Amino acid sequence: MSDTQPPPGLDQALRERLGDDGVVTEPARLAPYMAERRGLYTGQGRLVVRPADTDGVAAAVRLCRDHGAAVVAQSGNTGTVGGGSPRHAGEVVISLERLQRIRRLDAEEGLLVAEAGCTLAELQAAAERAGRFLPLSLASEAECRIGGNLATNAGGLNALRYGNARAQALGLEVVLADGRIWRDLQGLRKDNSGYDLRDLFIGAGGELGIITAATLRLLPPPRSRRVALLALPALGPALPLVRAAQAESGDAVVAAELMSAEAVAMGQLLDDTPANPLPGSPWYLLLELATSDPRAELDEALSAALAPAQEAGQLDDARLAPTEAAAARLWRLRTAIPDGQKRAGASIKHDIAVLPSDIAAFVPRALAAVQAVDPDVQPCVFGHVGDGNLHLNLTQPAGADAEAFLAQRAVYNRAVHDEVHRFAGSVAAEHGVGQLKRDEVGSYADPLGLELMQHIKQALDPEGLLNPGKGPAAAGPRPADRDRGDDTSC
Ligand SMILES: Cc1cc2nc3c(=O)[nH]c(=O)nc-3n(C[C@H](O)[C@H](O)[C@H](O)COP(=O)(O)OP(=O)(O)OC[C@H]3O[C@@H](n4cnc5c(N)ncnc54)[C@H](O)[C@@H]3O)c2cc1C
Numbered sequence: 001m002s003d004t005q006p007p008p009g010l011d012q013a014l015r016e017r018l019g020d021d022g023v024v025t026e027p028a029r030l031a032p033y034m035a036e037r038r039g040l041y042t043g044q045g046r047l048v049v050r051p052a053d054t055d056g057v058a059a060a061v062r063l064c065r066d067h068g069a070a071v072v073a074q075s076g077n078t079g080t081v082g083g084g085s086p087r088h089a090g091e092v093v094i095s096l097e098r099l100q101r102i103r104r105l106d107a108e109e110g111l112l113v114a115e116a117g118c119t120l121a122e123l124q125a126a127a128e129r130a131g132r133f134l135p136l137s138l139a140s141e142a143e144c145r146i147g148g149n150l151a152t153n154a155g156g157l158n159a160l161r162y163g164n165a166r167a168q169a170l171g172l173e174v175v176l177a178d179g180r181i182w183r184d185l186q187g188l189r190k191d192n193s194g195y196d197l198r199d200l201f202i203g204a205g206g207e208l209g210i211i212t213a214a215t216l217r218l219l220p221p222p223r224s225r226r227v228a229l230l231a232l233p234a235l236g237p238a239l240p241l242v243r244a245a246q247a248e249s250g251d252a253v254v255a256a257e258l259m260s261a262e263a264v265a266m267g268q269l270l271d272d273t274p275a276n277p278l279p280g281s282p283w284y285l286l287l288e289l290a291t292s293d294p295r296a297e298l299d300e301a302l303s304a305a306l307a308p309a310q311e312a313g314q315l316d317d318a319r320l321a322p323t324e325a326a327a328a329r330l331w332r333l334r335t336a337i338p339d340g341q342k343r344a345g346a347s348i349k350h351d352i353a354v355l356p357s358d359i360a361a362f363v364p365r366a367l368a369a370v371q372a373v374d375p376d377v378q379p380c381v382f383g384h385v386g387d388g389n390l391h392l393n394l395t396q397p398a399g400a401d402a403e404a405f406l407a408q409r410a411v412y413n414r415a416v417h418d419e420v421h422r423f424a425g426s427v428a429a430e431h432g433v434g435q436l437k438r439d440e441v442g443s444y445a446d447p448l449g450l451e452l453m454q455h456i457k458q459a460l461d462p463e464g465l466l467n468p469g470k471g472p473a474a475a476g477p478r479p480a481d482r483d484r485g486d487d488t489s490c
Pocket residue numbers: 037072073074075076077078079080082083084096116137138139140143144145146147148149150151152153154155156157205206207209210211212338430431434467
């Protein structure tokens with residue numbers, strides 16, 4: 001494999017098979033495939049292929065293999081860990097963006113068979129037109145594509161109630177490293193006739209195979225919905241309130257988003273963010289309840305869940321959205337945070353998970369650890385508290401030098417991730433491993449688990465052609481100072 005350029009003759013061979021429309025080499029047209037969302041990586045590839053169907057993907061993989069070129073799958077290119085960025089000029093990006101067909105939508109069976117390049121928003125809309133509901137939902141849903149969603153096992157806003165992308169997948173079609181096509185799209189809800197191959201490819205970041213299509217489960221659509229913003233005097237009441245709302249509503253809580261006051265304030269840096277209707281509290285919880293029961297009494301459920309907390313002084317105030325427009329405004333407080341944080345300066349982000357019931361103990365410890373590095377660092381904490389998954393992000397101290405702050409990334413990672421490890425948590429909760437988390441995962445993961453993953457990688461991609469140098473199988477050995485056994489104290 002050449003690191004410096006695509007192998008000679010490969011460009012021409014790909015053009016002969018895929019047509020000129022299927023091959024991109026001009027620098028201006030390459031640029032969007034090489035740009036990475038957070039600006040942390042610049043893709044080095046000089047060749048992007050855009051097959052129009054699964055056979056084209058398989059042919060491209062075979063040609064790359066025959067010429068000794070590695071391949072990097074890319075769908076919507078919204079990933080945040082550098083997984084879709086080619087690390088070397090000799091790597092070929094295989095874009096799934098032209099695989100756009102919905103092959104089957106069966107409302108009765110609750111099945112949707114879609115190709116990898118369909119955007120998540122298109123699939124949500126197709127399900128809705130058929131009177132069904134595809135529950136996966138991310139702030140990036142207009143751009144991300146279902147192949148990428150499955151490759152990252154995306155979580156998102158509704159995972160608390162409906163599970164991650166994996167939970168929506170009933171089948172896959174995958175192009176293997178040798179160009180063969182594995183098809184398992186029947187959509188069976190029960191099949192114990194062997195090892196679960198589908199689950200190997202989901203969440204594997206394109207390191208074990210290229211997903212070209214998937215069978216997704218569809219649900220009855222929600223018919224009752226309520227959104228509420230709760231202002232909390234402290235972090236502690238957040239999870240008990242989520243659990244009370246779950247209990248009172250018959251498990252209708254589909255989203256439970258925690259936001260620190262600092263995170264809400266960063267969202268306000270955008271022009272279109274509405275004012276915070278409940279200012280002055282240190283923490284906020286955005287709850288969405290939804291159910292397919294049109295007679296559900298969600299207002300009553302919320303009141304019953306909130307009343308004891310209010311009496312106990314664990315709830316400063318609450319705002320229930322009376323209309324869909326008001327609900328959208330409350331949601332905007334949450335969805336504005338990532339872009340607002342960008343406005344506030346350079347950032348270092350941590351996508352972590354601990355047990356939900358450990359959140360209240362974990363967050364102050366992690367924040368104390370980062371403030372020990374620099375007391376002026378600005379934490380921006382938000383995320384999916386019901387799943388125990390937080391984005392414990394840091395913004396540079398006001399007026400500080402951005403480069404000097406970013407140069408401390410490893411120190412801040414250590415501060416946060418050591419605390420995550422103490423709580424037996426995950427340092428790569430929903431965005432995946434890619435390049436960004438590869439060494440962090442290597443530092444903390446169970447060595448036997450990593451060894452098993454390396455065996456799986458070797459079995460499915462013996463020549464190391466799929467997304468080389470990324471993911472858990474490429475992680476280095478765990479440093480001795482990290483080898484603390486099962487320290488789950490505190
Ligand atoms: C504003 C914003 C909000 C976001 N919110 C969330 C969130 O709430 N939850 C969440 O989980 N993520 C979130 N993300 C991250 C991102 O959107 C998800 O990881 C998404 O699932 C990536 O899909 P994609 O199509 O863009 O994949 P890409 O970025 O194209 O690829 C991601 C990874 O998957 C591999 N890959 C891509 N396509 C395939 C394929 N067909 N077969 C095999 N491998 C493939 C790539 O090589 C890469 O490693 C957010 C991102 C943004 C920008």
